[in-house]
Amino acid sequence: MKNRIFALSLLGLSSSVFADSELPSTSYEMTVAVEEQSLKHDFPSVKFDYLGQTLTTSVDECSYTGTLSEDDDNTILLSATMSCTYESGSSYSEMPDFVLKHEGGEASMSFGDGETDMWTYSVTVKKLDL
Numbered sequence: 001m002k003n004r005i006f007a008l009s010l011l012g013l014s015s016s017v018f019a020d021s022e023l024p025s026t027s028y029e030m031t032v033a034v035e036e037q038s039l040k041h042d043f044p045s046v047k048f049d050y051l052g053q054t055l056t057t058s059v060d061e062c063s064y065t066g067t068l069s070e071d072d073d074n075t076i077l078l079s080a081t082m083s084c085t086y087e088s089g090s091s092y093s094e095m096p097d098f099v100l101k102h103e104g105g106e107a108s109m110s111f112g113d114g115e116t117d118m119w120t121y122s123v124t125v126k127k128l129d130l
Helices: 002-021
Strands: 029-034 039-048 054-058 062-070 075-086 089-094 098-101 104-111 117-128
Touching: 029 062, 029 075, 039 062, 039 098, 075 117, 098 104
Parallel strands: none
Antiparallel strands: 029 039, 029 117, 054 062, 062 075, 075 089, 075 098, 104 117
């Protein structure tokens, strides 16, 4: 009888410990646009179900693969690559990292000669209410 009570108390204790240690799940929706010279790629939105997840979205002949992870207590980090396959050849780019608030936000980076941007990379990351 003592063994049974002891086993039941351990089971109850371990259940409460594991329940308290579960991390809250946070979902995010991400939208990406990349413009290079005369081409604009508006990638379909993707939903990250948890931080640390890697997802791929594609449009036309290009694929964008991004990982949304925790950077520190107040920020999240978006790391990504983009690859395209054209008739004339293919390209692969490691995209600049963006650090955003945990609530999400918008970020953009452009390269060019000052008057005309040759390349623009924009993201919107939105925290979803669960």
